[in-house]
Amino acid sequence: MRRLSIVAIAGATGTGKTGAALRLARAFGAGVVNFDSRQVYRSIPLVTAQPSLEEQEVCPHRLYGFLELTEAMHAARFAGLAHEALAETADQGLLPVLVGGTGMYLKAILQGLSPIPDIDPDVRERVLAECAQKGSDRMHAILVSVDPEAAARIHPNDSQRICRALEVYRSSGRPLSDWQRQKGEAPPYRVLKIGLHRDLDELTVDLARRIDSMLEQGALYEIRAAWKEVPDRTVPGFSGIGCPELLAHLHGDCTLKEAGAMWLKNTRAYAKRQITWFKRDSEIIWRAPSDLSGLEELVGNWLDSGEDRAGAGENQ
RNA sequence: GGAGGGGUUCCCGAGUGGUCAAAGGGAACAGACUGUAAAUCUGUCGGCGGACGCCUUCGGAGGUUCAAAUCCUCCCCCCUCCA
Numbered sequence: 001m002r003r004l005s006i007v008a009i010a011g012a013t014g015t016g017k018t019g020a021a022l023r024l025a026r027a028f029g030a031g032v033v034n035f036d037s038r039q040v041y042r043s044i045p046l047v048t049a050q051p052s053l054e055e056q057e058v059c060p061h062r063l064y065g066f067l068e069l070t071e072a073m074h075a076a077r078f079a080g081l082a083h084e085a086l087a088e089t090a091d092q093g094l095l096p097v098l099v100g101g102t103g104m105y106l107k108a109i110l111q112g113l114s115p116i117p118d119i120d121p122d123v124r125e126r127v128l129a130e131c132a133q134k135g136s137d138r139m140h141a142i143l144v145s146v147d148p149e150a151a152a153r154i155h156p157n158d159s160q161r162i163c164r165a166l167e168v169y170r171s172s173g174r175p176l177s178d179w180q181r182q183k184g185e186a187p188p189y190r191v192l193k194i195g196l197h198r199d200l201d202e203l204t205v206d207l208a209r210r211i212d213s214m215l216e217q218g219a220l221y222e223i224r225a226a227w228k229e230v231p232d233r234t235v236p237g238f239s240g241i242g243c244p245e246l247l248a249h250l251h252g253d254c255t256l257k258e259a260g261a262m263w264l265k266n267t268r269a270y271a272k273r274q275i276t277w278f279k280r281d282s283e284i285i286w287r288a289p290s291d292l293s294g295l296e297e298l299v300g301n302w303l304d305s306g307e308d309r310a311g312a313g314e315n316q
Numbered sequence: 317g318g319a320g321g322g323g324u325u326c327c328c329g330a331g332u333g334g335u336c337a338a339a340g341g342g343a344a345c346a347g348a349c350u351g352u353a354a355a356u357c358u359g360u361c362g363g364c365g366g367a368c369g370c371c372u373u374c375g376g377a378g379g380u381u382c383a384a385a386u387c388c389u390c391c392c393c394c395c396u397c398c399a
Contacts, residue, residue: 013354031348036354037352037353037354038354038356039354047353047361053362073351073352074351074352074353075350075351075352076350076351077351077354078351079351101354102353102379103349103353104349104350104351104355105353105355107350108350108351112350113350113351116350116351118351119351122347153349155348155356155357155358157356157357157358157359158348158349158357159356159357160352160353160355160356161349161356161357161358164350164351164352165353168351174349179350180350183350184350205372220319236352239354239355240354241354242354243354264340264388265343266354267354269343269354269356270354270355272345273345273353273354273355274354276346276347276352277348277349278350280347300346
């Protein structure tokens, strides 16, 4: 992997990351690489707030809207795709700019993941079935006996992580905690992390506005079409906020107004989780979306300082 | 006008003499997080104090009782039904 200089723009949903990225595209000739776990789905660009076609015309955009609703994504797979996309962007002579809101994906890209092998699908299915039957408490007790270290870290109610740990053990024959001792390899990137932060209450006002605007632009129509394509609510693509709410309305379970209220509530809660995640990252340089005036200077200086040290050619 | 039902902590909602600052859910706040991560999960959640505790709270005002959100009286408001 080459030593690329890349900019990462992080922040909660609706803080204007796309806009900030386009500023960099205009100023430096950048290419955007997504790191958002839901914006990868093809059939639901509006509901997942993918950059519009006009926005995507400003510069090359990668890893948006390429996946079928039925297909699952996960951090390791995404990181692999992102490395390719970053390299391709650099090959075009553009500054790669990672943009997104999935903290774990960004971490997987920038720090790497432990080299845990893929899980045998049969094992996975059996574990999930067993958990559904026995409940997370008893599954946790089982985990204690095979991987006490992981069990100590995972709460007995956290069925998702308990199942993951058990899957890894049963599928690979080694405890998850054992695998995780081997840290992932961080790529040799030189990274500038920029975070966009807004007060949550202020952000919520805009999130409400954005939902109204999505509905005006045909979010309901988009979901109806997606449902026609894949009439299954449990499919990975429909797990993004907005989908379950709109599907509930389409099935007559609630009014559109109620669906909108739920959508907003869930989006706000999600934004809160994103803020919690990113604020722990001490490498992030925070900016207010209302004042991005120094952004180009910040990035420009950072690029210059890197060239001095690493010499020419690192970026092309 | 008559007959019922109801007003509970930010919201919904349990609670019908003590074990009630009051179940449960939601919201909110704080947090965790290496392969589902827009997921999953945790803690706090009337005020003050380290705990024991003290103070304020269950529409309002009185009363009964050692003790009331819970019983009685009157008053205010809401809903349903009959007129």
